[in-house]
Amino acid sequence: xxxxxxxxxxxxxxxxxxxxxxxxxxxxxxxxxxxxxxxxxxxxxxxxxxxxxxxxxxxxxxxxxxxxxxxxxxxxxxxxxxxxxxxxxxxxxxxxxxxxxxxxxxxxxxxxxxxxxxxxxxxxxxxxxxxxxxxxxxxxxxxxxxxxxxxxxxxxxxxxxxxxxxxxxxxxxxxxxxxxxxxxxxxxxxxxxxxxxxxxxxxxxxxxxxxxxxxxxxxxxxxxxxxxxxxxxxxxxxxxxxxxxxxxxxxxxxxxxxxxxxxxxxxxxxxxxxxxxxxxxxxxxxxxxxxxxxxxxxxxxxxxxxxxxxxxxxxxxxxxxxxxxxxxxxxxxxxxxxxxxxxxxxxxxxxxxxxxxxxxxxxxxxxxxxxxxxxxxxxxxxxxxxx
Numbered sequence: 001x002x003x004x005x006x007x008x009x010x011x012x013x014x015x016x017x018x019x020x021x022x023x024x025x026x027x028x029x030x031x032x033x034x035x036x037x038x039x040x041x042x043x044x045x046x047x048x049x050x051x052x053x054x055x056x057x058x059x060x061x062x063x064x065x066x067x068x069x070x071x072x073x074x075x076x077x078x079x080x081x082x083x084x085x086x087x088x089x090x091x092x093x094x095x096x097x098x099x100x101x102x103x104x105x106x107x108x109x110x111x112x113x114x115x116x117x118x119x120x121x122x123x124x125x126x127x128x129x130x131x132x133x134x135x136x137x138x139x140x141x142x143x144x145x146x147x148x149x150x151x152x153x154x155x156x157x158x159x160x161x162x163x164x165x166x167x168x169x170x171x172x173x174x175x176x177x178x179x180x181x182x183x184x185x186x187x188x189x190x191x192x193x194x195x196x197x198x199x200x201x202x203x204x205x206x207x208x209x210x211x212x213x214x215x216x217x218x219x220x221x222x223x224x225x226x227x228x229x230x231x232x233x234x235x236x237x238x239x240x241x242x243x244x245x246x247x248x249x250x251x252x253x254x255x256x257x258x259x260x261x262x263x264x265x266x267x268x269x270x271x272x273x274x275x276x277x278x279x280x281x282x283x284x285x286x287x288x289x290x291x292x293x294x295x296x297x298x299x300x301x302x303x304x305x306x307x308x309x310x311x312x313x314x315x316x317x318x319x320x321x322x323x324x325x326x327x328x329x330x331x332x333x334x335x336x337x338x339x340x341x342x343x344x345x346x347x348x349x350x351x352x353x354x355x356x357x358x359x360x361x362x363x364x365x366x367x368x369x370x371x372x373x374x375x376x377x378x379x380x381x382x383x384x385x386x387x
Contacts, residue, residue, distance in 0.1 A: 120386075136245075136252060154176045163317035316372075318372050
């Protein structure tokens with residue numbers, strides 16, 4: 001099965017390793033990608049399913065989460081072993097979303113197929129290992145309002161933070177246990193501007209009608225490198241990585257890889273996502289950067305100002321499978337582990353002991369998923385170009 005990586009690189013510090021591989025680019029342009037091996041048996045989740053409501057029990061979703069449909073407007077999930085779409089997302093070890101020229105890799109079960117040095121307007125054809133010119137064009141303009149993530153951290157279920165994903169009336173977030181290892185890396189990266197995540201609201205409506213919320217990895221625009229990137233009044237300028245887009249699309253304009261087509265603003269309450277949506281993260285833990293995909297992703301928060309001045313009390317919730325996390329660890333090259341304070345076997349043991357699954361992603365009673373809760377805020381920002 002083809003596994004493409006659709007990560008929104010949340011930085012060299014503690015990004016979300018949820019939209020799911022390892023060895024990542026810690027800057028905006030280094031562009032070195034993983035070459036690890038992905039596990040088999042992945043299933044697919046449509047990222048633009050067209051409006052599954054936000055909320056809902058995390059159980060009862062599609063059975064796997066490796067390949068996401070980013071091209072068509074289907075509402076269901078693809079089945080394992082089938083891939084009718086031209087551009088499945090790699091949730092394992094391929095493209096770097098950091099903004100440079102990348103090497104993409106796919107595991108087909110019988111070895112690695114690699115594309116080397118695809119340009120910004122190309123994508124990797126994993127059947128041939130060749131870089132192919134995209135039919136769609138990268139966007140030159142962006143919708144407003146636009147926002148930049150200012151704070152991002154693990155939600156603390158002990159303080160009532162997070163989402164109830166199991167239906168017991170209590171917030172769930174097994175991933176919070178990584179907080180003690182990750183420390184302040186995520187916060188520090190946001191402050192330094194080494195982690196940039198921006199959003200645009202397409203056809204924004206504040207009366208409760210659906211609009212599309214796109215999310216992009218990016219960088220601080222060279223025109224304002226010293227801008228206060230977490231300041232509420234700064235309104236800094238940002239560029240967007242070309243790898244934030246599905247370049248296999250046959251649309252005229254390449255669509256965002258991470259998008260919520262069912263976002264709403266009802267009286268200042270933001271809601272988006274559902275059973276078929278995903279969110280991508282990278283998390284540096286003990287010197288290792290893990291890339292993970294969050295399935296069944298939902299976004300909520302409080303929109304302040306007119307039309308959208310900032311976001312307070314934001315939450316991103318969802319589920320990652322324990323196996324996906326283990327696969328991410330396995331993909332880290334032995335040469336990287338050799339220089340780390342913790343070995344691969346110890347890291348795998350850590351996952352088994354610390355991150356016990358609490359969600360059944362297949363709705364069969366078998367708990368294979370780890371609950372995720374991330375709190376965030378945003379401030380105004382300006383997207384200037386794709387770079």
